[in-house]
Amino acid sequence: MTCHTDNADAERAYLDFLENVEPQLKPRQFALEQLYVAHPCREKLPRQRFQVFDRDVKNHVELFRPENVPLETEEAKLCQQYQKLIGAQTVHFRGEEKTLVQMGRYLEEPDRGLRQEAWELVAKRRLQDADKCEEIFEQLIQLRTRIAQNAGCENYRDYAFRQKGRFDYTPRDCEQFHDAVETEIIPAVRQIQQDRKRQLKLETLRPWDLSVDPQNRPPLKPFGEVGEMVSRTQHIFERLDPELAVNFRQLQDLKLLDLDNRKGKAPGGYQSTLSEARVPFIFMNAVGLQRDVETLLHEAGHAFHAQATRGEDLYYYRNAPIEFCEVASMSMELLGNEFLEEFYPTPQANRARKTHLEGIIGFFPWMATVDAFQHCIYTHANHTRAERKAAYLKLMDRFGGELDWRGYEESRGYSWHRQLHIFIHPFYYVEYGIAQLGALQVWANSRRDKAGALMAYKKALALGGSRPLPELFSAAGCRFQFDAATINPLIQLAGSELKKL
Ligand SMILES: [Zn+2]
Numbered sequence: 106m107t108c109h110t111d112n113a114d115a116e117r118a119y120l121d122f123l124e125n126v127e128p129q130l131k132p133r134q135f136a137l138e139q140l141y142v143a144h145p146c147r148e149k150l151p152r153q154r155f156q157v158f159d160r161d162v163k164n165h166v167e168l169f170r171p172e173n174v175p176l177e178t179e180e181a182k183l184c185q186q187y188q189k190l191i192g193a194q195t196v197h198f199r200g201e202e203k204t205l206v207q208m209g210r211y212l213e214e215p216d217r218g219l220r221q222e223a224w225e226l227v228a229k230r231r232l233q234d235a236d237k238c239e240e241i242f243e244q245l246i247q248l249r250t251r252i253a254q255n256a257g258c259e260n261y262r263d264y265a266f267r268q269k270g271r272f273d274y275t276p277r278d279c280e281q282f283h284d285a286v287e288t289e290i291i292p293a294v295r296q297i298q299q300d301r302k303r304q305l306k307l308e309t310l311r312p313w314d315l316s317v318d319p320q321n322r323p324p325l326k327p328f329g330e331v332g333e334m335v336s337r338t339q340h341i342f343e344r345l346d347p348e349l350a351v352n353f354r355q356l357q358d359l360k361l362l363d364l365d366n367r368k369g370k371a372p373g374g375y376q377s378t379l380s381e382a383r384v385p386f387i388f389m390n391a392v393g394l395q396r397d398v399e400t401l402l403h404e405a406g407h408a409f410h411a412q413a414t415r416g417e418d419l420y421y422y423r424n425a426p427i428e429f430c431e432v433a434s435m436s437m438e439l440l441g442n443e444f445l446e447e448f449y450p451t452p453q454a455n456r457a458r459k460t461h462l463e464g465i466i467g468f469f470p471w472m473a474t475v476d477a478f479q480h481c482i483y484t485h486a487n488h489t490r491a492e493r494k495a496a497y498l499k500l501m502d503r504f505g506g507e508l509d510w511r512g513y514e515e516s517r518g519y520s521w522h523r524q525l526h527i528f529i530h531p532f533y534y535v536e537y538g539i540a541q542l543g544a545l546q547v548w549a550n551s552r553r554d555k556a557g558a559l560m561a562y563k564k565a566l567a568l569g570g571s572r573p574l575p576e577l578f579s580a581a582g583c584r585f586q587f588d589a590a591t592i593n594p595l596i597q598l599a600g601s602e603l604k605k606l
Pocket of ligand 1: 403407431434
């Protein structure tokens with residue numbers, strides 16, 4: 106359906122699945138889980154093999170409350186209202202109506218006046234819906250708090266941790282992660298921002314100065330046609346590991362790649378598994394940018410994960426938890442980037458590596474802001490609107506780095522409104538931070554011992570979801586910890602690498 110949005114048959118089949126198959130599937134799956142939990146033979150199952158499956162199914166059944174079903178429907182409706190509100194936001198810019206996503210492109214323009222104009226227009230448009238966002242969010246907090254209380258949890262944070270099956274880390278671990286971002290990563294972020302400010306010859310760094318190339322160079326052009334991107338990426342995997350090279354070749358031979366941007370295709374990129382055939386499929390919209398090369402490496406990492414678990418008989422174990430799935434993909438970005446000379450001469454390859462590493466470091470403070478904000482909100486569900494704003498501004502002070510927002514205080518205070526996860530996928534965001542720590546460790550290991558690091562990586566992928574997170578991480582040669590002691594050496598390595606580039 107996403108490959109052919111203009112194909113009426115595909116659309117009909119997809120809607121049929123959504124309307125007629127899925128709603129009937131869910132209650133049956135749940136009935137099956139209840140049967141399993143109550144089954145007399147359950148105790149006799151080999152403990153080690155069924156530990157994760159048993160734990161997750163039992164948790165799911167125990168957390169279910171029939172009285173929460175209508176509340177969840179209401180929640181989904183509010184989420185849809187938020188999406189409709191955000192999706193309808195457009196601006197008139199230079200005689201044309203543009204979506205806010207389309208406006209993002211102007212923030213990469215070398216002309217600073219143009220960037221500011223574009224940014225201000227978007228910020229003003231967002232503020233028009235600020236009150237509506239606040240109202241939707243307040244209704245969501247109330248609903249979610251009721252859902253949590255119905256399930257016997259003290260607050261929605263506790264509920265969300267259980268509902269997401271987070272058995273291997275606690276809210277306290279996440280708070281420790283936020284602290285470690287503040288002490289270990291913020292100094293590196295400030296350094297990157299100061300370098301940017303100096304290169305752009307600016308007095309202060311404003312919100313519209315973050316996406317432009319600091320030396321005002323035109324974008325990198327890694328390839329002309331998609332076929333070229335695929336064959337060069339094939340070369341990268343051949344240099345990285347013979348087994349992964351065979352896997353990537355299989356994706357081409359079996360036509361499991363749909364990569365070029367064309368009319369009649371949905372936006373975005375993803376890796377999905379064709380479950381019956383047990384093979385991965387990669388979808389993306391390549392237009393010839395460095396971002397496309399990174400996306401393909403990333404999705405290939407997910408595809409390798411799917412290929413590694415082909416032989417797993419228990420369907421549930423063919424998927425790993427998201428905190429580890431993204432280790433598979435994010436590691437592949439870092440490992441693959443070592444061979445970017447397949448696309449560019451070394452100076453341009455280094456430019457791409459620098460942008461990538463700065464992006465990784467720069468992600469952590471926003472991740473910490475989004476996560477810490479939600480910890481605060483849902484453990485103080487009776488707060489006022491003013492208290493919520495004050496709490497957010499405190500986090501912006503803590504994690505905002507060098508950015509100069511003078512004159513745009515109102516926009517700063519509501520800048521979380523654009524983060525869809527906060528509204529629609531509560532508490533789902535820290536996973537990317539956790540996974541990035543794993544990926545950085547795989548990369549650090551490969552610096553010391555390339556063959557050993559890859560062997561561990563592949564071994565961990567092959568475990569699928571059959572073991573708890575700490576074991577998946579340790580099989581990949583990583584610690585499952587988000588504290589300063591784990592983060593410090595990783596940021597040191599990234600920092601010294603950046604200096605060389
Ligand atoms: Zn991913």
